[in-house]
Amino acid sequence: MSGGTFTDAGALAAALERAGVAATVAVRTAMHHSAQGLRERVQQNASGRPGPNVITGRYRSSWQAEVTGAGPLVIAEVGTSAVQARRLEFGFSGADSLGRVYHQPPFPHLGPAVQQAGPELVRDLSSALGAALWTS
Secondary structure, eight states: OOOOOOOOHHHHHHHHHHHHHHHHHHHHHHHHHHHHHHHHHHHHHTSSTTSOOOSSSHHHHTOEEEEEEETTEEEEEEEOOOTTHHHHHHOEEEEOTTSOEEEEOOOOSHHHHHHHHHHHHHHHHHHHHHHHHHHO
């Protein structure tokens, strides 16, 4: 909100409503931008060492980002439905369900991307909310 003095409760309520709508739009935009950035960073990390090597490119391209929500609730999800994701991220030692024995080391690509994206998300959300509240 741009500030000012309110002597009318209706004017204050309208200003707060505008600020709430502007803040929700700003958060949704920032979350969309951050989710796409995280997806791109994971894909980049899954393009060779220290992450997993690229064989066909299908695993790397399976990563998706989606932003959903209702009202002021905004949820960003970045993930993959690829069955090898957990094994590539964390490694695996032991027998699988068919009795084959593996000793696969971890090739972290999601974890490092999330660690980098976290502070950026906080900064982006803070900037977006500040701008939305001061201009509404």
